[in-house]
Amino acid sequence: MYVLFEDSGKFKAEKIFSDADSTLQVESASGKRSKIKKNTVFFEFEQPEPSTLLEQAETLSQTLDIKFLWECAPQEEFQATEFAADYFGHEPNAIEKTALILALHSAPAYFHRKGRGLYRPAPPEILNAALAAIERKRLQEIQQKAWTDAMLNGELPPEIAAVAGSLLISPDKNTQEWKAFDAAVTQSGLSAEKLLLKLDAWPSALALHRYRFFSQHFPRGIELPPVTLGDFLEGLPLTDAKAYSVDDAGTIEIDDALSVTKLDDDRVRIGVHIATPGLAILRDNEFDQMARKRMSTVYMPGQKIPMLPHEFVERFSLQAGAERPTLSLYVEGSLSTGEIFHSETKLEKIVVQENLVQSDLDPHVTLEALENPDVDLPYGDWLRPLWQFSRKLSAKRDEVRGKPENNNRVEYTFDLQGPPDDPDSPINLIPRVRNAPLGLLTAEYMIMANSLWGGLLVQLGLPGIYRSQQAMRTRMSTHAAPHESIGVPQYIWSTSPLRRYVDLVNQWQILAAAQHGVSARLVAPFKPKDADLYAIIGAFDSQYTAWGDFQHTIERYWVLRWLQQQDIHQVEATFIKEDLVRFNNCPFTTRVGGLGTLERGQQLRLEICQIDELQLDVSCRLLDVLDPPAAA
Incomplete structure (x- = not known):
């Protein structure tokens, strides 16, 4: 005796091996035995063989007219095996009953299944x-x-x-x-x-890279609405400090300037002057909401997306010859020892003498020119004491760090001579050594200001957003902690408030400290344990990373375009580790297979086989292993 049953939505026919109250043990044609519940059984039969039954029933079911079945089926629920007798006009055999069940089951639009072998015709509508x-x-x-x-x-x-x-x-x-x-x-x-x-x-890989970023982060476009700003100079004293700014060519957000006054042969008064958009942007006002949404200016070759409307740049950027409000840090110290005797923070106004361009000065501002007063040096009276004091500050940090800083890596400025969305725009890569004296000088005073202002907040019990590094882990937090790689006891970002939201938040706190001293805790925008500071840190970290990733993406793209525009097919590279190498003529790292065992710093000659502008990578082949550099 055989049985037709349903198992996991499939129709099966097998031989009955044994019978119990509510179950059957069945045996397949291969000899495999299994137990099934009786409520899954449609009917039992003697003929034909199970395999024959299913094969012939399937063939017969294909000949049945589903629409005709629906028209002649009972209007209420019915058993398929009972309906088979009416449909075929005689007592149906096993093949006919199975064929009808298969046909009904295959047409769920016509017949709604109500149970095992139980169906109901679908209403006409x-x-x-x-x-x-x-x-x-x-x-x-x-x-x-x-x-x-x-x-x-x-x-x-x-x-x-x-x-x-x-x-x-x-x-x-x-x-x-x-x-x-x-x-x-x-x-x-x-x-x-x-x-x-x-x-x-998309017309190019560049268009696709840009679309992916802009559609995700700037779906409504990059333009900010125009704003109206008041006058923030009234009542501020005008400093007589002669200050200069130093920035890259094309910079319009001039956040900082430096001044120096010699008090005697050894004692100097150095001023770090920072733009103060924090006078117009108040916590939770409309300008704050704009800045907080972007968190930072976005940089890419040939284009940048400012954090603030251009009216803020016009009003607060330290443009030469114009009165501008400034948050000034004045430090009195010794040129010979680097000792800081006294520091003071003031809110005042300033007229910057000139906005200097670093690339124009770098060829003239050499170590020899800075340290030898007989060598002609532009702005020597300003640069030499700043340089001398900065070297003492750097040496003190090196003592804390336990080693000198390694700043000899070459960086590149991307000079795009054409639209930033046109892949055929010519691109120039301008190398710049990180330890160029003028760059070291300006960086040292930004470190000094960020460290001293962080200490001022600690002294007055004001919260801020600090950057620390311990055990090689860099993080942001609301409490001060050492920054080991810089070598300072505390460090905040506060010198780029036109470009970074974290600097703006810290500027609010520093302004409160400068204007109110020991009572600053009562009026500062952020009080101790303000939970919003944690929210700002999380949002800034996420968005600043996204901006940096996009800048890296677009810079890699333009390096690839530069290689093609310069028709470069072979490059020299420096081995880093494993299969990772860095090109010597441009800011690009990639992986090259088959390098074998090499020492870090080993010089290689590579052939560029293929450039992929979408994956932002190159396929290279090792041509030769060169002598390692003298200072690997």
């Missing part, structure tokens, strides 16, 4: 709706296949082009367009990005 849905799905599948075939043939359907951006950023995987595109990706063997580039959904 429900059936019509179901059939319409089936037809829509059929047409959709035809359309999806047509779109997929078109993409595989190198054509971009307009419907896919219209949603190309969302297919990469935030795809709706329930849409026809996504399903067609996903099928094309799978069948082509290409990544989604490569397929869309191949189909000219």
Whole structure:
């Protein structure tokens, strides 16, 4: 005796091996035995063999007219085996009963299943709706296949082009367009990005990189609304300090300037003067909301997206010749020892003498010129005492660090001679050694200001956003801690308030300290244990990382364009570790297989075999291992 039953949604026919009260033990044609519940059984039969039954029933079920079955079926619930007798006009055999069950089961739009072998015809209105849905799905599948075939043939359907951006950023995987595109990706063997580039959904890899970033972070565009600012100079004393700023060419957000006054042969008074947008931006006002949304200026070759509206740059940037409010840190110290005798923070106004460009000065501001008063040096009266005192400050930090800083790595300025969204814009890479004297000098005074102002907040019990580094881990927090790699007891970001939100937050606290002294805790925007500071730290870390990642992405892209524009096919590189190397002629690192065992700093000659502007990488082949540099 055999039995037809259902197991995990499948119809099976097997031989009965044993019978119990509520279960059967059945045996398949292969000899495998299993236990089934009797309530899964449709009926028992003697003929034909199970395999024959299912094969012939399936063939017969294909000949049954589903629409006719629906028309002649009982209007109420019915048993399929009972309906089989009415349909065939005689006592049905096992094959006929099975065929009818298979036919009913295959047409859920016509027959709603109510239990084992129990069905009910769908009401006409429900059936019509179901059939319409089936037809829509059929047409959709035809359309999806047509779109997929078109993409595989190198054509971009307009419907896919219209949603190309969302297919990469935030795809709706329930849409026809996504399903067609996903099928094309799978069948082509290409990544989604490569397929869309191949189909000219974007004109270049640069356009795709930019779209991915701007659509995610600036979906409404990068323009800020115009703002109206009041006068913030009234009542501020005008300092007589002669200050100069030093920045890269093209910088318009001039946050800082330096002044120096010789009090005697050894004693100097040095001023670090910082722009004060914190006078107009107050916690939670409309300007604060603008700045907090962006958190930082975004930098990329040929373009930047400012954190603040241009009216703030016009009003607060330390442009030469104009009165500007400034938060000034004055330090009196010894040129011979670097000892700081006294420091003072003031809110005042200043007229910067000149806005100097570092690349113009670097060729003239050499170690020899700085340390030899007989050598002609532009702005020598300003630069030499600043340099002398900065070297003493640096040496004191080195004592704390236990070793001198290594700043001899070459950095590059990306000079883009054309639109930032045009891949054919010429790009120049201008090398700049990090330990160039003028760069070291300005960096030292920013470190001094950030450390001393952090100490001022600690002294007055004011919270701030500190950067610390301990055990090689750099983090931001609301309490002061040593920054080991810099070699200072505490460190905050406070010298770029036009460019970074964290600097702006710290400036509010420093302004309160400068204006109110020991009572600053009563009026400062942030009180101790203010939970909002933690929220700012988290948001800033996340957004600042995203901005930095994008800058790195676009810089790698323009390095690849530079290599192609310069028609460079061979490069010398420095081995770092494992298979990682750094090109010597541009800021680019990549991995090269088959290098073998090398020492760090080993010099290599590589052949550039292929450039991938989408993956932002190059494929290289080792040509030769050169002698290591003298100072690896």
